[in-house]
Structure formats: structure tokens, C-alpha cells
Amino acid sequence: MQQYFHSVRLDEEKCKGCTNCIKHCPTEAIRVRKGKARIIEERCIDCGECIRICPNQAKLAITDCLEKLKDFKYTVALPAPSFYGQFKPEVTPSRVLSALLALGFHDVFEVALAAEAVSWAIRHYMEVCVDRPRPLISSACPAVVRLIQVRFPSLLEHIIPIESPMEIAGRMAREQACRKTGLEPDEIGTFFITPCPAKVTEVKQPSEGRSSVDGAISMAVVYGALLKRLEMPAPYPVAPRASGVGIGWGRAGGENEAIKAGSLLAVDGIHSVISVLEEIERGGLTDIDYLEAQACTGGCIGGPLVPQNPFVARVRMGNLVKLYSAGEPGDFPRDFDYYRLKTPIPARPALTLAKDPQVALARLEEAERICAELPGLDCGSCGSPSCRALAEDIVQGYARRSYCIFELRERLQQLAEEMVELAQKQPPAMGRDWKQTRDGGGETD
Amino acid sequence: MQLKFQVKGMDFSRAGQAATKIKKALQLAGMDPATMRKAIIIAYEAEMNIVIHAYHGTLTANITPHKVEIIAEDVGPGIPDIPLAMQEGYSTAPPHIREMGFGAGMGLPNIKKSADELDIQSEVNKGTKLWAAVFNN
Ligand code: SF4
Ligand code: SF4
Numbered sequence: 128m129q130q131y132f133h134s135v136r137l138d139e140e141k142c143k144g145c146t147n148c149i150k151h152c153p154t155e156a157i158r159v160r161k162g163k164a165r166i167i168e169e170r171c172i173d174c175g176e177c178i179r180i181c182p183n184q185a186k187l188a189i190t191d192c193l194e195k196l197k198d199f200k201y202t203v204a205l206p207a208p209s210f211y212g213q214f215k216p217e218v219t220p221s222r223v224l225s226a227l228l229a230l231g232f233h234d235v236f237e238v239a240l241a242a243e244a245v246s247w248a249i250r251h252y253m254e255v256c257v258d259r260p261r262p263l264i265s266s267a268c269p270a271v272v273r274l275i276q277v278r279f280p281s282l283l284e285h286i287i288p289i290e291s292p293m294e295i296a297g298r299m300a301r302e303q304a305c306r307k308t309g310l311e312p313d314e315i316g317t318f319f320i321t322p323c324p325a326k327v328t329e330v331k332q333p334s335e336g337r338s339s340v341d342g343a344i345s346m347a348v349v350y351g352a353l354l355k356r357l358e359m360p361a362p363y364p365v366a367p368r369a370s371g372v373g374i375g376w377g378r379a380g381g382e383n384e385a386i387k388a389g390s391l392l393a394v395d396g397i398h399s400v401i402s403v404l405e406e407i408e409r410g411g412l413t414d415i416d417y418l419e420a421q422a423c424t425g426g427c428i429g430g431p432l433v434p435q436n437p438f439v440a441r442v443r444m445g446n447l448v449k450l451y452s453a454g455e456p457g458d459f460p461r462d463f464d465y466y467r468l469k470t471p472i473p474a475r476p477a478l479t480l481a482k483d484p485q486v487a488l489a490r491l492e493e494a495e496r497i498c499a500e501l502p503g504l505d506c507g508s509c510g511s512p513s514c515r516a517l518a519e520d521i522v523q524g525y526a527r528r529s530y531c532i533f534e535l536r537e538r539l540q541q542l543a544e545e546m547v548e549l550a551q552k553q554p555p556a557m558g559r560d561w562k563q564t565r566d567g568g569g570e571t572d
Numbered sequence: 573m574q575l576k577f578q579v580k581g582m583d584f585s586r587a588g589q590a591a592t593k594i595k596k597a598l599q600l601a602g603m604d605p606a607t608m609r610k611a612i613i614i615a616y617e618a619e620m621n622i623v624i625h626a627y628h629g630t631l632t633a634n635i636t637p638h639k640v641e642i643i644a645e646d647v648g649p650g651i652p653d654i655p656l657a658m659q660e661g662y663s664t665a666p667p668h669i670r671e672m673g674f675g676a677g678m679g680l681p682n683i684k685k686s687a688d689e690l691d692i693q694s695e696v697n698k699g700t701k702l703w704a705a706v707f708n709n
Contacts, residue, residue: 278599281609408609409591409616410682479602484637484708487602491635492573494600519600 132332133171134188134324135178137164141185146507148177148186153397154277154478158520159510169477172273173325174397174422175431188324188432191342193352196231199316201308203300204232205293205340206320208239208369208377209427211447212440213350218357220374220447225361226353234307235365236300238319239373242292244299244459246372246385248466252287253389253416255463262392262407262415263287265382270325270422271400272472279404280474287417288468292376293319293326295466297339299459316341320349322430325422350434370454371447378444379426382419389416396424480523490522497521502533573597575633579622581648584672587623591616594633594642601635607708610686611640614704617679618644624665624675625649626699637708644702651694658684 144162149155156170157177164177164185178186196202204227211220224235245267253263264285266272275282290298297317304315319340321327327343375381379395392415394403400420406412423429428440435443480494481487498518509530511517520526529535575597577590594615598608615631622629626648634641651657657664658680665675684690687704694700 280605281612283605405592408595408612409588410613410686474605476602478599480600481602484602487600488573488635488637491597491600495573495575 131168132328133166133168134173134190134327134331135166135171135175136187136189137166138185138187139163141183142181143183143185145182146510147182148180149507149510149512150505151176151180152512153274153401155512155516157512158525159507167477169475170277172270172277172422173323173328174270174274175324176397178324178431188327188345190321190324190327190345190348190432191318193231193344193348195342195344196316196318199341200314201233201304201310202231202316202318203234203236203304204230204318204320205236205238205296205300207293207322207326207346207427208237208242208374208381209322209430209433209440209444210320210346210349210377211239211374212377212428212444213346213433213435214443216443216446220367220369220451221365222357223353224365224367225363226356226359227349228361228363228365229356229359230349230352232318234300234304236296236303236317237367237369237373238292238296239367239369239376240457240459241296241299241373242376242382242385243369243373243457245289245292245295245466246376246382247459247461248289248463249287249386249417250388251463252289253386260285261413262418264407264418265420266468266472267291267376267382267419268325268421268423268427269329270323270397271420273325273328273475274397274400274422275404276472276475277477278401279408280476282404282408283472283474285407285418286472288471289466290468291329292373293329294333294339297341301339318342318344320344320346322346322427322433323423324431345432346430347432347434367451368457369451370457371449371452372454373457374444374451375448377426378428378441379421379424380419381426381444381448383417386417390414391417391419393419393421395421395426395429397422480519490519494518494522497528501531504533506532508532573601573635575635577619577631579619579629579631579644579646581623581625581627581629581646583623584674587620588616590631591619594631597633597635598640601637603635603640603708607640607706610688610706611642613686614642614683614706617683618642618702618704620674621679621700621702622646622648624669624679629699639708640706642702642704642706645699646701647699650696650698650700651692652696654692654694 142163144159149157154170156167321343330338330340330343372385380393383391383393425437429437480490501514505513509517595612626646629646632643660681669675689705691703
């Protein structure tokens with residue numbers, strides 16, 4: 128079986144085992160053991176919450192580096208829509224795109240352009256497939272898709288079966304590059320400039336066989352490298368092709384603005400997303416046609432690998448959307464099959480206590496019992512996110528009761544009392560009353 | 573295994589919590605997603621019915637590998653005409669509850685749609701007992 132890849136990792140050197148991160152993880156994927164945070168791989172959805180919360184900067188995202196460009200004859204940069212919002216107003220999208228060429232890419236394909244195409248596909252699907260369960264849920268944020276796979280498997284059928292703008296951008300970029308250069312498809316490297324670790328995982332371990340994107344480079348890294356090149360002359364100037372509709376996808380609410388059909392709901396921030404998904408799970412929100420859901424507060428401009436302050440980026444994005452609102456919709460295939468997800472997204476039952484339901488139920492019962500006996504303070508000192516989670520860890524054999532410092536203290540107290548009692552029993556030579564008898568004698572009480 | 577929760581009438585701040593706990597248990601037990609979904613809808617609607625209509629009651633889940641039973645028992649006004657209450661949109665919830673977005677008269681119909689087996693017994697001015705089962709395939 129393929130090992131599960133996920134992008135978010137721990138820097139062992141920096142981790143102090145402070146337990147700050149364990150409580151913020153939406154899938155309870157982190158435990159602190161031997162003074163270090165461990166991520167339970169199959170539970171991690173790469174939302175990046177732990178990267179944001181870690182006071183020691185010990186959580187990091189594995190991304191590709193710019194060196195990887197050398198592996199291909201011809202490379203295309205795929206800037207995420209949120210990338211446009213990172214620069215001062217005088218740094219126009221055209222300058223940003225041109226500077227990407229100066230950085231070493233041969234060409235640029237805007238993901239915002241693919242986002243316009245995907246907006247069309249979503250509208251089309253909503254019109255044609257009226258019988259699908261409502262609300263349909265966006266497939267654009269991979270952290271949300273993984274969250275549903277792990278925590279809300281019964282909502283998988285709500286996810287709209289359409290590829291994300293990034294995937295579509297990779298595909299369009301490769302086709303365009305093949306036409307331009309006459310090279311073979313695998314001689315062309317497509318590189319997404321990513322705001323988040325979740326997109327890295329989508330590239331490295333997509334839900335379908337292979338991603339159309341060859342690498343994902345951190346937006347912060349590209350931003351740093353690009354600042355120096357903004358003044359350099361580009362091999363040729365690039366004019367942005369995306370209009371405000373596509374650029375707007377980079378911030379919360381932008382996707383819905385681009386769809387503009389039916390009743391739409393937008394939610395951002397992983398914990399808010401969870402509460403809306405819970406509502407849908409218990410049968411609610413059937414009056415909503417489409418749910419835009421983004422793991423990051425503010426949308427992708429709030430991504431963990433984004434350099435600019437998200438509030439500043441939000442204003443800049445808003446201005447760009449207005450500035451480019453008059454743009455003509457781009458040229459893209461009007462064939463729905465081009466955008467359709469080919470295979471259903473599978474569930475990831477990473478939260479069950481055992482594979483066999485009989486065993487799982489027995490463990491569940493045991494966990495309930497243990498949980499009732501634990502102090503219920505959810506202090507995190509045991510290394511598990513809550514008393515409840517510790518009980519679940521214990522029944523699976525991943526933890527012991529003595530990990531609970533309150534239980535440990537109680538036991539130490541008992542032990543201490545016994546020791547005091549023992550200590551009071553002085554030996555006869557130190558003055559204890561002694562009654563001499565023929566067979567050796569004994570203490571008088 | 574059995575989970576049992578007390579539910580108070582009109583306590584909207586905690587409404588839905590029992591259903592959420594039942595969901596978590598079903599997930600830990602590795603129930604099929606479809607079973608989970610049906611059981612959650614039943615548990616939630618049954619819990620809300622107690623909150624909206626009754627004085628107090630209990631929500632119970634009996635979980636086995638093959639079946640989930642949800643039982644809601646309440647002390648309350650009871651349902652005078654069960655077939656009528658089963659009709660979509662029929663509601664006896666007072667206007668102030670409806671203004672909160674609850675009591676749209678979909679509770680029982682939703683339960684009926686999700687349950688593989690259903691039994692409702694009610695006595696006016698005494699209370700209601702709802703029993704629903706979902707089979708886990
Ligand atoms: S990235 Fe998200 S899911 Fe993964 S360990 Fe961190 S907080 Fe948990
Ligand atoms: S909201 Fe955007 S940046 Fe954040 S995890 Fe989802 S796709 Fe990535």
C-alpha cells in the first residue's frame with residue numbers, strides 16, 4: 128500500500144512538547160510523546176492550524192524548491208489567485224507575472240483563468256444535476272475535502288465532482304505548452320505557487336491517480352525570490368489574461384461571486400467549516416444549492432504559506448477584482464467532461480477505534496468507562512488533546528492510564544502515605560519498646 | 573452498547589449536543605457512512621422534538637454492529653394525531669419557535685425518511701415514545 132503522504136511535519140529540534148498544538152487540530156491528529164509532538168499521519172488533513180498556533184515555529188510544510196525546475200525542459204508557473212494580493216498596488220499583475228519569467232520559468236498560466244472555467248463548470252453542473260443532494264460542496268479547498276473524508280464521510284456525495292482550479296490550470300498549461308513548443312507532455316513541468324500545505328498534498332497524493340501539477344512551491348519562497356526580480360527586465364512582458372471573476376477566487380466569498388447562480392453560502396475558517404458541515408450532516412441547509420468552504424480564515428489569502436497579512440491582502444484583492452471586472456471571460460473548453468472528477472472521492476476512516484465493528488464497539492464501551500473516571504479537565508498534560516481522546520488512545524493501546532498526571536499524583540499520594548507509615552516504624556535499636564521473650568520477642572504496640 | 577442522554581425542553585443552547593455525541597460514537601465504532609447519516613438525522617430531529625415540544629425526556633442510542641436504535645422518550649403534551657404529524661410541513665410549534673428557524677414540521681417526516689423501522693407511541697398530556705432503527709450494512 129502506498130504510504131500516506133501529507134505535507135505538514137514537525138521540526139524535532141524546535142518542538143518543546145508544549146502541547147499548544149494538540150488542542151487546535153480539527154481531527155485530533157497530534158499527540159505529544161517523549162516531549163515531542165507526533166502527527167498521526169492518516170488523520171492529518173494539512174489544514175495548517177498547527178503551523179499557525181505553534182509558538183516555536185516547529186511545524187512546517189514540505190514543499191518543492193525552485194531547484195526542481197531543472198528537472199524539466201520547459202516550465203510553467205501556476206500562480207494561485209491569492210498571489211496577486213501579496214504586492215503593493217503599484218506592482219501590477221503584469222509585473223508580477225513577468226517577474227516569474229525572470230525567476231526562471233518559461234511561461235506562466237494563471238490559476239485564476241482556470242477558476243473562471245471551473246466557475247462555468249459549477250454553474251453548468253448545478254443546472255443539469257438538479258437531483259443531486261443539496262447543498263453541493265465545493266471541491267476547491269483540499270483541506271476541506273480531506274476533512275470530509277476523515278470526519279464527515281457521509282457528506283462525500285455532496286462534494287461537487289469537479290476538479291479544482293489548480294488541477295485544471297495544470298492541464299490547460301501543459302496542453303498550451305505542448306502546442307507552443309512541440310515538446311512531449313512529460314517534458315513540461317507545471318508548478319503551482321501554493322498558499323498552503325494542503326495543495327502540496329493534493330499534488331503529491333491526489334484523490335485520482337496523478338495530478339496534472341508536477342510541483343508545489345511555497346508562496347512565501349517565491350515571493351521572497353520575486354521581490355528582487357521585480358525591477359529586472361523580463362524576457363518578455365506578460366499581460367494577465369484572468370479577469371476579476373477568477374482573481375476573486377483567492378479570497379473568501381470570491382468563488383460564490385464567480386458562480387452567481389442559485390442560493391449560495393460561503394464559510395471560511397476550519398472550525399466554522401466544521402460547524403456548517405455538522406449542520407448539513409444532520410439534514411440541514413437543504414435550501415442552499417452550493418457551499419463554498421475554505422479551511423483558512425479569509426480564504427486562500429489566509430493560507431499558512433502566504434507572506435502578506437490577510438487583511439491587507441483582502442483589500443488589495445478587492446481593488447484588483449474591481450480593476451479587472453470588465454475583462455472578457457477567458458477562452459476555455461465548454462465541455463463539462465473536461466472538468467469532471469473521474470473517480471469518486473473515497474472515505475478515510477481514520478477515526479475508528481478498530482477495523483472490526485465488534486472490537487470497535489467493545490473498545491468504545493471501555494473508553495466511555497475510562498473517560499468517566501478521568502478528571503475531565505482536558506489539561507493536555509498526558510499528551511492527548513482531551514481526557515476523552517486519552518481514553519480512546521488507551522483502549523487502542525497507544526497510551527496508558529498513568530499518562531494522566533492527576534491519576535499519577537493520586538497514586539503517588541497513596542504511595543507517600545504508605546511510606547510515611549513505614550517510616551514511623553522505627554527499628555528497636557532507636558528506642559522502640561521491646562518485649563523480650565524466649566523466641567526473640569516483638570514490638571509492643 | 574448504549575448511550576443515554578437527558579434532554580430538557582426549551583433548552584436551545586444545548587440542543588443537538590446529544591445527537592453530536594451519538595455521531596461521534598458511531599464514527600468511533602466504524603459504522604458505515606450511510607448508517608451514520610441516517611442515525612444522526614433521526615437522533616437530531618428526535619432530540620429537537622423533545623426540546624421544542626416536551627418538558628423533558630431522554631435520548632438513547634443502542635449500537636450494535638448490525639443495527640443502530642434511537643429511542644426518544646419524553647414527558648410532554650403528546651401527539652394527538654400521529655399520521656397528521658407525519659405529514660411534511662404540518663407543525664404544532666408556536667410562532668416564536670418557528671421564528672427561530674425551528675419547528676418547520678419536517679421533524680417526523682425526516683425521521684420517517686431516514687429510519688428503516690419506526691414506531692411512535694403517544695398519549696396526549698403524558699408524552700411520546702419514539703423508536704427508530706437503522707440497519708448497518
Ligand atoms: S495540519 Fe491540521 S490536521 Fe494536520 S496535524 Fe496540523 S492541525 Fe492537525
Ligand atoms: S483555504 Fe485555500 S489556502 Fe487554505 S487550505 Fe484551503 S486551499 Fe489552501
